[in-house]
Amino acid sequence: MEVTPALAAPLPARELVGEDRLAVDAREDPAAFAALYEHHVERVFRYLRARGAPEELAADLTATTFERALVHIDRYRPGPAGFAPWLLRIARNAYIDAGRRSRPIAHLHEADLLAADGPSLEDAAIASEERRRLIALLAELPDIQRDALALRFAVGLSSREIGDVIGKSEDATKKLLTRALAALRESIRHDD
Amino acid sequence: MTTDNIDRDVEATLARHFVFDVPSDARRSIDRRVQAALSAEERYRARAASPRRRFALTPRLLAGLGVAAILLASTALAGGTLFDRLVAGAPILEQRAWQDATDISLSVTDRGYTVTLEWAHIDREPLLDQEHLWVAVSVIADQGAADIWEMHVTDANGVALSGHVGLGTGDIGGTTASLYAFIIPEGIAISGPFTLEVTALEVAGEKTPGTWHFTFDVP
Numbered sequence: 001m002e003v004t005p006a007l008a009a010p011l012p013a014r015e016l017v018g019e020d021r022l023a024v025d026a027r028e029d030p031a032a033f034a035a036l037y038e039h040h041v042e043r044v045f046r047y048l049r050a051r052g053a054p055e056e057l058a059a060d061l062t063a064t065t066f067e068r069a070l071v072h073i074d075r076y077r078p079g080p081a082g083f084a085p086w087l088l089r090i091a092r093n094a095y096i097d098a099g100r101r102s103r104p105i106a107h108l109h110e111a112d113l114l115a116a117d118g119p120s121l122e123d124a125a126i127a128s129e130e131r132r133r134l135i136a137l138l139a140e141l142p143d144i145q146r147d148a149l150a151l152r153f154a155v156g157l158s159s160r161e162i163g164d165v166i167g168k169s170e171d172a173t174k175k176l177l178t179r180a181l182a183a184l185r186e187s188i189r190h191d192d
Numbered sequence: 193m194t195t196d197n198i199d200r201d202v203e204a205t206l207a208r209h210f211v212f213d214v215p216s217d218a219r220r221s222i223d224r225r226v227q228a229a230l231s232a233e234e235r236y237r238a239r240a241a242s243p244r245r246r247f248a249l250t251p252r253l254l255a256g257l258g259v260a261a262i263l264l265a266s267t268a269l270a271g272g273t274l275f276d277r278l279v280a281g282a283p284i285l286e287q288r289a290w291q292d293a294t295d296i297s298l299s300v301t302d303r304g305y306t307v308t309l310e311w312a313h314i315d316r317e318p319l320l321d322q323e324h325l326w327v328a329v330s331v332i333a334d335q336g337a338a339d340i341w342e343m344h345v346t347d348a349n350g351v352a353l354s355g356h357v358g359l360g361t362g363d364i365g366g367t368t369a370s371l372y373a374f375i376i377p378e379g380i381a382i383s384g385p386f387t388l389e390v391t392a393l394e395v396a397g398e399k400t401p402g403t404w405h406f407t408f409d410v411p
C-alpha cells in the first residue's frame with residue numbers, strides 16, 4: 001500500500017531542477033544557499049520535532065544541519081533524488097549524534113506536543129487525549145518506522161525520497177511504511 | 193470502525209500531530225547561526241581564493257564583512273528573510289555591478305582627505321528581489337590611511353536610500369576602491385540626479401567629520 005502524503009507534497013520535478021541549480025550555485029554564492037535555507041528550514045525543524053526533539057534541541061539541530069550542509073555543499077551531487085533527502089540525511093545524522101552525546105532523546109516530547117493544542121478548552125482536551133494516545137502508540141514502533149513516518153507526515157517526502165534518507169530502496173520503504181501504519185491501525189483497533 | 197476509516201484516521205492523526213511551526217525566537221536563533229556560518233564560510237573562501245580573484249581579502253574587507261554581519265543580524269530582528277538579507281552579499285551581484293557600472297570619477301578634498309566616487313550602478317532588473325544602488329568609493333589621505341565612516345545617498349526627490357553595506361574592494365587604476373550597496377525602498381521609483389554625501393571618515397580608528405559632497409546620475 002502506498003500512502004498519500006497528507007501535508008507537503010513531494011517536490012515537483014521542475015522545482016528539483018531549480019534546487020539543483022541553487023545547490024550548485026551555493027558553492028560560490030551565499031544568496032543561493034540562503035534561498036535553499038529559506039525553502040527548507042521549516043521542514044528540517046518539523047522533521048526534528050516529529051522525531052522527538054524538544055523545541056530548543058530542534059532549533060539547535062536545525063542550525064547544525066544547515067551549518068554542516070554549507071560546509072559540505074560541494075559534496076552534493078544533483079540528481080533524481082534531489083536536495084531535500086540530502087539535507088534531511090544531514091538532519092537525521094545530527095539527531096542521531098545528539099542522542100549519542102546525551103541521554104536518549106524521548107520519542108516524542110509530550111509537554112511540547114500538548115502545548116500546541118487547539119483553540120478551545122474542549123478541542124484542547126480532545127487533541128491532548130488523541131496526542132497522548134498517538135505518543136503511546138508510536139513509542140511501541142521500531143525507530144526506523146517512526147523515522148519513516150516522520151519523513152512522510154511531517155515533511156511530506158515520497159517513498160523514494162524517504163528511502164534515500166534512511167538508506168533503503170523505494171520498495172523496502174513502502175513496505176516499512178505499510179508495516180508501520182498497519183501496526184498503528186492494529187493498536188488503535190485493540191484500544192477500541 | 194472499518195479498516196478504511198481506521199487507515200484514514202491514522203494518517204490524518206499523524207498529519208495533524210506532526211505539524212510543528214518554528215517559533216519566532218527559535219527562528220531568529222537559527223537565522224543567526226546560519227548567518228554566522230555564511231559569513232565565516234565567505235571569509236574562508238576569500239582566503240582560499242586565487243590571487244587573481246577580483247576581490248582581495250583585506251583587513252578592510254574583513255571589517256566590512258563584520259559591519260555587514262552586524263547590520264544583517266540587526267535586520268533579522270526587524271523581519272525579512274535570510275535570503276533578502278543576503279542579497280547585498282551575493283558575489284554574482286557584485287560582479288554585475290562592476291561590469292555594468294557607470295564611470296563617475298568625481299573627487300572632493302576636505303581636511304587633507306580626497307574622496308573619489310569612482311562609479312555607480314543601479315540594479316534596474318535585479319537578479320533577486322531587492323533593487324540596489326551600488327557605488328565604488330576610494331579615499332586617499334595625505335598621511336596614513338582613511339576609510340568611509342558615514343555617508344548618505346538621496347535621489348532627486350529627496351528619497352533616502354538606507355543601509356550602506358561595505359561589500360569588498362576592487363582595483364581601479366591602481367587605487368583601491370570600496371564597494372557599497374544602498375537599498376532602494378520597495379515600490380518607489382527613484383530618479384537622478386543623486387546626491388552622495390560623505391560626512392565622516394575613519395582615520396586611525398577614530399571618526400573624523402568632514403564634508404565630501406557629490407552629485408551624479410546613472411542610467
